Amino acid sequence: MSAQHSxxxxxxxxxxxxxxxxxxxxxxxxLRDFNMSVARGEFVALVGPTGCGKSTTLNLITGLGRPSSxxxxxxxxxxAGIDPRIGFVFQSDALFPWRSVVDNVVAGPLFRGRSRxxxxxxxxxxxxxxxxxxxxxxxxxxxxxxMRQRVSIARAFANDPEILLMDEPFxxxxxxxxxxxxxxxxxxxxxxxxxxxxxxxxxxxxxxLGDRIMVMTAQPGKVKALVEVxxxxxxxxxxxxxxxxxxxxxxxxxxxxxxxxxxxxxxxxTKDIES
Numbered sequence: 469m470s471a472q473h474s475x476x477x478x479x480x481x482x483x484x485x486x487x488x489x490x491x492x493x494x495x496x497x498x499l500r501d502f503n504m505s506v507a508r509g510e511f512v513a514l515v516g517p518t519g520c521g522k523s524t525t526l527n528l529i530t531g532l533g534r535p536s537s538x539x540x541x542x543x544x545x546x547x548a549g550i551d552p553r554i555g556f557v558f559q560s561d562a563l564f565p566w567r568s569v570v571d572n573v574v575a576g577p578l579f580r581g582r583s584r585x586x587x588x589x590x591x592x593x594x595x596x597x598x599x600x601x602x603x604x605x606x607x608x609x610x611x612x613x614x615m616r617q618r619v620s621i622a623r624a625f626a627n628d629p630e631i632l633l634m635d636e637p638f639x640x641x642x643x644x645x646x647x648x649x650x651x652x653x654x655x656x657x658x659x660x661x662x663x664x665x666x667x668x669x670x671x672x673x674x675x676x677l678g679d680r681i682m683v684m685t686a687q688p689g690k691v692k693a694l695v696e697v698x699x700x701x702x703x704x705x706x707x708x709x710x711x712x713x714x715x716x717x718x719x720x721x722x723x724x725x726x727x728x729x730x731x732x733x734x735x736x737x738t739k740d741i742e743s
Contacts, residue, residue, distance in 0.1 A: 476544040478631055478663040479506040479529055484538035486524055498524045500688035502538070508630075509661040513674035515725060516684030516692075517732035522667045524689075526633045529665070530554050542631065552580055555629030559636040561616035563608040569619050570595065570604040576627040587626075594622035598652060614645030618652065625656060631663045639669065650676055651705050658702050671725065675717045676705055683724045686732040693724045 486499040498521040506512050514522050527533035528540045531550045540547045542554070555576075563572045570591050577587035595601050598618040608616055617637060624632055638646045654677065657664060668674050674681045675697060683693040699713060708714050 476508075477505045477541075478508045478510070478543060479504065479665065480539075480541040481505075481525065481528065481535075482539045482541070484528065484535045484540065486521065486528065486533070487536045497688040499535075500690055502690050504682065504691065506663060506665060508663055511657060511664045511666065511677060511679045513666045513668055513678035513681045514684060515668060515671060515674050515681060515721065516689060517686050517725075517729045518669075519687045519732060519735075520684045520728070521687065521689030522684060523635055526556070526635055526665065526667065529631070529633060530556060551631075553630040555624040555627050555632045557617075557620050557624050557632065557634045557637045559639055561608070561613075561620045563616060563619060563623075565608050568605050568607055569600060569611070572608070572619055573623045573626050576623060580627065590626040590628070591622070594626045595619075597625075597656065598622045612645070614641055614649060617641065617645075617649060621649070621653065621656070625660070625662075629662065631665070634664065634666045636667050636669065638673070646673075647705060653677065654703055654705070671718055671721050672709075674721065675699070675714060676703065676708060681721055683721060684728070686728045686735060692728065693721075695721055695724075 481502055481504040484499055484502040485497065487495050487497050489495055502521070502525070504525070514525065516522055524533065528535055529542065529547070531547045542551055564575065567575065570588070573591035573595060574587040577590055578584065582590070592601070592604070595604055598621055600615060600618055600622065603611065603615065608619070611619070620637070638649050641649065650673065666677055678697050681695040681697060682691055683695065684690065685692045695717070697717060699708060
Protein backbone atom coordinates (compact mmCIF):
# COMPACT_ATOMS: atom_id res chain seq x y z
CA MET A 469 0.00 0.00 0.00
CA SER A 470 1.46 3.35 -0.97
CA ALA A 471 1.89 6.13 1.61
CA GLN A 472 -0.54 8.28 -0.35
CA HIS A 473 -3.20 5.57 -0.40
CA SER A 474 -2.79 4.69 3.28
CA UNK A 475 -3.17 8.38 4.15
CA UNK A 476 -6.62 8.47 2.52
CA UNK A 477 -9.19 8.70 5.33
CA UNK A 478 -11.47 5.72 5.87
CA UNK A 479 -14.46 8.07 6.20
CA UNK A 480 -15.05 11.64 5.06
CA UNK A 481 -18.16 13.81 5.27
CA UNK A 482 -17.60 17.09 3.47
CA UNK A 483 -19.94 20.07 3.95
CA UNK A 484 -22.86 17.71 4.45
CA UNK A 485 -26.42 18.93 4.94
CA UNK A 486 -29.28 16.54 5.62
CA UNK A 487 -32.87 17.72 5.55
CA UNK A 488 -36.09 15.81 6.17
CA UNK A 489 -39.78 16.52 5.72
CA UNK A 490 -42.00 16.14 8.77
CA UNK A 491 -45.43 14.45 8.42
CA UNK A 492 -47.05 17.91 8.24
CA UNK A 493 -44.81 18.90 5.33
CA UNK A 494 -42.36 21.11 7.21
CA UNK A 495 -38.66 20.86 6.41
CA UNK A 496 -36.17 20.43 9.22
CA UNK A 497 -32.39 20.13 9.06
CA UNK A 498 -30.66 17.36 11.01
CA LEU A 499 -27.09 18.06 9.87
CA ARG A 500 -25.77 21.42 8.67
CA ASP A 501 -22.30 22.12 7.24
CA PHE A 502 -21.13 18.87 8.81
CA ASN A 503 -17.51 17.84 8.29
CA MET A 504 -15.89 14.70 9.60
CA SER A 505 -12.73 12.73 8.81
CA VAL A 506 -11.79 9.39 10.34
CA ALA A 507 -8.37 7.83 9.69
CA ARG A 508 -7.98 4.15 8.92
CA GLY A 509 -7.73 2.16 12.11
CA GLU A 510 -8.95 5.06 14.25
CA PHE A 511 -11.57 4.77 17.00
CA VAL A 512 -13.77 7.89 17.00
CA ALA A 513 -16.56 8.41 19.53
CA LEU A 514 -19.50 10.73 18.78
CA VAL A 515 -21.29 12.44 21.64
CA GLY A 516 -24.10 14.95 21.46
CA PRO A 517 -27.64 15.62 22.66
CA THR A 518 -30.60 13.59 21.47
CA GLY A 519 -31.65 14.58 17.95
CA CYS A 520 -28.33 16.09 16.91
CA GLY A 521 -27.87 13.74 13.94
CA LYS A 522 -25.51 11.08 15.30
CA SER A 523 -27.49 8.14 13.91
CA THR A 524 -28.16 10.06 10.69
CA THR A 525 -24.39 10.38 10.28
CA LEU A 526 -23.96 6.59 10.49
CA ASN A 527 -26.77 6.05 7.98
CA LEU A 528 -25.02 8.35 5.51
CA ILE A 529 -21.76 6.44 5.93
CA THR A 530 -23.44 3.08 5.29
CA GLY A 531 -25.32 4.36 2.25
CA LEU A 532 -28.71 3.80 3.88
CA GLY A 533 -29.28 7.55 3.55
CA ARG A 534 -28.07 10.21 1.16
CA PRO A 535 -27.03 13.78 1.98
CA SER A 536 -29.24 16.63 0.80
CA SER A 537 -26.00 18.35 -0.21
CA UNK A 538 -22.30 17.76 0.32
CA UNK A 539 -20.36 14.54 -0.12
CA UNK A 540 -19.76 11.32 1.82
CA UNK A 541 -16.70 9.22 0.99
CA UNK A 542 -15.57 5.80 2.18
CA UNK A 543 -11.98 4.77 1.48
CA UNK A 544 -11.62 7.79 -0.79
CA UNK A 545 -14.64 7.08 -3.01
CA UNK A 546 -18.13 8.63 -2.93
CA UNK A 547 -20.76 6.47 -1.24
CA ALA A 548 -23.13 5.22 -3.92
CA GLY A 549 -25.07 2.54 -2.06
CA ILE A 550 -24.80 0.07 0.81
CA ASP A 551 -21.12 -0.80 1.28
CA PRO A 552 -20.27 -4.43 2.20
CA ARG A 553 -17.00 -3.25 3.79
CA ILE A 554 -19.02 -1.71 6.62
CA GLY A 555 -20.37 -3.56 9.67
CA PHE A 556 -23.04 -2.22 12.01
CA VAL A 557 -23.83 -2.95 15.68
CA PHE A 558 -27.13 -1.49 16.87
CA GLN A 559 -28.41 -0.46 20.28
CA SER A 560 -30.64 -3.54 20.31
CA ASP A 561 -29.04 -6.86 19.40
CA ALA A 562 -31.20 -7.33 16.24
CA LEU A 563 -30.63 -11.10 16.19
CA PHE A 564 -32.83 -13.51 14.23
CA PRO A 565 -34.90 -15.18 16.99
CA TRP A 566 -35.48 -18.33 14.92
CA ARG A 567 -31.74 -18.93 14.37
CA SER A 568 -29.28 -20.40 16.83
CA VAL A 569 -26.34 -18.28 18.00
CA VAL A 570 -23.92 -19.78 15.50
CA ASP A 571 -26.41 -19.52 12.65
CA ASN A 572 -26.94 -15.83 13.47
CA VAL A 573 -23.20 -15.25 13.18
CA VAL A 574 -22.74 -17.15 9.88
CA ALA A 575 -25.61 -15.31 8.17
CA GLY A 576 -23.47 -12.34 7.16
CA PRO A 577 -20.45 -14.24 5.82
CA LEU A 578 -22.72 -16.58 3.83
CA PHE A 579 -24.60 -13.61 2.37
CA ARG A 580 -21.27 -12.10 1.32
CA GLY A 581 -20.39 -15.24 -0.62
CA ARG A 582 -18.05 -17.09 1.73
CA SER A 583 -18.22 -20.87 1.69
CA ARG A 584 -20.11 -22.64 4.47
CA UNK A 585 -16.84 -24.04 5.78
CA UNK A 586 -15.21 -20.59 5.97
CA UNK A 587 -18.35 -18.99 7.42
CA UNK A 588 -18.68 -21.54 10.21
CA UNK A 589 -14.96 -21.43 10.96
CA UNK A 590 -15.19 -17.65 11.35
CA UNK A 591 -18.32 -17.98 13.52
CA UNK A 592 -16.73 -20.55 15.83
CA UNK A 593 -13.61 -18.39 16.10
CA UNK A 594 -15.43 -15.18 16.99
CA UNK A 595 -17.87 -16.81 19.40
CA UNK A 596 -14.85 -18.20 21.18
CA UNK A 597 -13.25 -14.76 21.32
CA UNK A 598 -16.31 -13.24 22.97
CA UNK A 599 -16.64 -16.14 25.42
CA UNK A 600 -19.71 -17.79 23.92
CA UNK A 601 -18.30 -21.02 22.47
CA UNK A 602 -20.47 -23.10 24.81
CA UNK A 603 -23.62 -21.29 23.71
CA UNK A 604 -23.41 -21.76 19.94
CA UNK A 605 -26.54 -23.90 19.77
CA UNK A 606 -28.62 -21.72 22.08
CA UNK A 607 -31.27 -19.36 20.76
CA UNK A 608 -31.39 -15.60 21.49
CA UNK A 609 -34.25 -15.92 24.01
CA UNK A 610 -32.07 -18.26 26.07
CA UNK A 611 -29.34 -15.62 26.53
CA UNK A 612 -28.97 -12.58 28.75
CA UNK A 613 -28.91 -9.09 27.23
CA UNK A 614 -25.14 -8.88 27.57
CA MET A 615 -24.65 -12.26 25.90
CA ARG A 616 -26.89 -11.25 22.99
CA GLN A 617 -24.82 -8.10 22.46
CA ARG A 618 -21.67 -10.24 22.45
CA VAL A 619 -23.29 -12.31 19.70
CA SER A 620 -23.92 -9.07 17.78
CA ILE A 621 -20.26 -8.09 18.14
CA ALA A 622 -19.12 -11.55 17.03
CA ARG A 623 -21.48 -11.34 14.04
CA ALA A 624 -20.11 -7.94 13.03
CA PHE A 625 -16.46 -9.01 13.27
CA ALA A 626 -17.11 -12.36 11.54
CA ASN A 627 -18.02 -10.33 8.45
CA ASP A 628 -14.46 -8.94 8.57
CA PRO A 629 -15.54 -5.33 7.91
CA GLU A 630 -12.99 -2.64 7.27
CA ILE A 631 -15.22 -0.16 9.10
CA LEU A 632 -17.38 -0.86 12.15
CA LEU A 633 -20.21 1.52 13.06
CA MET A 634 -21.68 1.16 16.56
CA ASP A 635 -24.84 3.00 17.60
CA GLU A 636 -25.05 3.00 21.42
CA PRO A 637 -24.53 -0.77 21.55
CA PHE A 638 -24.19 -0.99 25.35
CA UNK A 639 -26.73 1.60 26.50
CA UNK A 640 -29.42 -0.93 27.49
CA UNK A 641 -27.08 -3.03 29.64
CA UNK A 642 -26.49 -2.97 33.38
CA UNK A 643 -23.25 -1.45 34.65
CA UNK A 644 -21.46 -4.77 35.13
CA UNK A 645 -22.20 -6.14 31.65
CA UNK A 646 -21.45 -2.75 30.10
CA UNK A 647 -18.00 -2.72 31.70
CA UNK A 648 -17.25 -6.27 30.56
CA UNK A 649 -18.28 -5.52 26.98
CA UNK A 650 -16.28 -2.29 26.89
CA UNK A 651 -13.22 -4.30 27.91
CA UNK A 652 -14.07 -6.97 25.30
CA UNK A 653 -14.41 -4.38 22.55
CA UNK A 654 -11.12 -2.73 23.50
CA UNK A 655 -9.34 -6.09 23.44
CA UNK A 656 -10.72 -7.01 20.01
CA UNK A 657 -10.05 -3.56 18.57
CA UNK A 658 -6.45 -3.57 19.83
CA UNK A 659 -5.89 -6.85 18.00
CA UNK A 660 -7.54 -5.97 14.69
CA UNK A 661 -7.45 -2.15 14.52
CA UNK A 662 -10.67 -1.79 12.56
CA UNK A 663 -11.90 1.73 11.86
CA UNK A 664 -14.64 2.37 14.42
CA UNK A 665 -17.22 5.14 14.76
CA UNK A 666 -18.99 4.71 18.10
CA UNK A 667 -22.08 6.68 19.15
CA UNK A 668 -22.67 7.11 22.85
CA UNK A 669 -24.49 9.42 25.25
CA UNK A 670 -21.91 8.57 27.91
CA UNK A 671 -18.90 10.89 28.13
CA UNK A 672 -17.16 8.28 30.33
CA UNK A 673 -17.60 5.62 27.64
CA UNK A 674 -16.30 7.93 24.93
CA UNK A 675 -13.13 8.64 26.91
CA UNK A 676 -12.58 4.99 27.80
CA LEU A 677 -12.83 3.82 24.19
CA GLY A 678 -11.94 6.59 21.75
CA ASP A 679 -8.80 7.96 20.12
CA ARG A 680 -10.76 11.15 19.42
CA ILE A 681 -14.11 12.40 20.60
CA MET A 682 -16.37 14.48 18.38
CA VAL A 683 -18.78 16.70 20.28
CA MET A 684 -21.85 17.63 18.22
CA THR A 685 -24.14 20.60 18.59
CA ALA A 686 -27.87 20.44 19.17
CA GLN A 687 -30.01 20.24 16.02
CA PRO A 688 -28.98 21.04 13.39
CA GLY A 689 -25.94 18.98 14.18
CA LYS A 690 -22.42 20.01 13.31
CA VAL A 691 -19.04 19.58 14.94
CA LYS A 692 -18.59 21.75 18.02
CA ALA A 693 -15.30 20.28 19.25
CA LEU A 694 -12.78 17.54 18.45
CA VAL A 695 -11.01 16.26 21.53
CA GLU A 696 -7.90 14.08 21.35
CA VAL A 697 -7.70 11.32 23.96
CA UNK A 698 -3.99 11.06 24.86
CA UNK A 699 -4.48 8.10 27.21
CA UNK A 700 -2.12 5.16 26.58
CA UNK A 701 -3.23 1.95 24.94
CA UNK A 702 -3.90 -0.83 25.69
CA UNK A 703 -6.32 0.53 28.27
CA UNK A 704 -7.31 -1.05 31.55
CA UNK A 705 -10.77 0.36 32.15
CA UNK A 706 -10.70 0.08 35.95
CA UNK A 707 -7.20 1.56 36.30
CA UNK A 708 -7.85 4.30 33.77
CA UNK A 709 -10.78 5.65 35.75
CA UNK A 710 -8.46 6.34 38.70
CA UNK A 711 -6.12 8.66 36.79
CA UNK A 712 -6.25 12.50 36.93
CA UNK A 713 -6.02 12.68 33.12
CA UNK A 714 -9.24 10.68 32.81
CA UNK A 715 -11.12 13.04 35.12
CA UNK A 716 -9.76 16.10 33.33
CA UNK A 717 -10.98 14.78 29.96
CA UNK A 718 -14.44 14.04 31.36
CA UNK A 719 -14.67 17.60 32.69
CA UNK A 720 -13.43 19.13 29.42
CA UNK A 721 -15.86 17.23 27.21
CA UNK A 722 -18.85 17.73 29.50
CA UNK A 723 -18.11 21.46 29.65
CA UNK A 724 -18.38 21.53 25.85
CA UNK A 725 -21.47 19.33 25.77
CA UNK A 726 -23.51 20.87 28.60
CA UNK A 727 -24.73 23.90 26.66
CA UNK A 728 -25.82 21.73 23.73
CA UNK A 729 -27.84 19.42 25.96
CA UNK A 730 -29.59 22.44 27.48
CA UNK A 731 -30.24 23.90 24.03
CA UNK A 732 -31.71 20.59 22.86
CA UNK A 733 -34.05 20.58 25.86
CA UNK A 734 -35.19 24.10 25.03
CA UNK A 735 -35.86 23.07 21.43
CA UNK A 736 -37.94 20.13 22.62
CA UNK A 737 -39.93 22.33 25.02
CA THR A 738 -40.63 24.80 22.21
CA LYS A 739 -41.94 21.96 20.02
CA ASP A 740 -44.27 20.80 22.78
CA ILE A 741 -45.67 24.32 23.16
CA GLU A 742 -46.18 24.71 19.40
CA SER A 743 -47.94 21.37 19.09
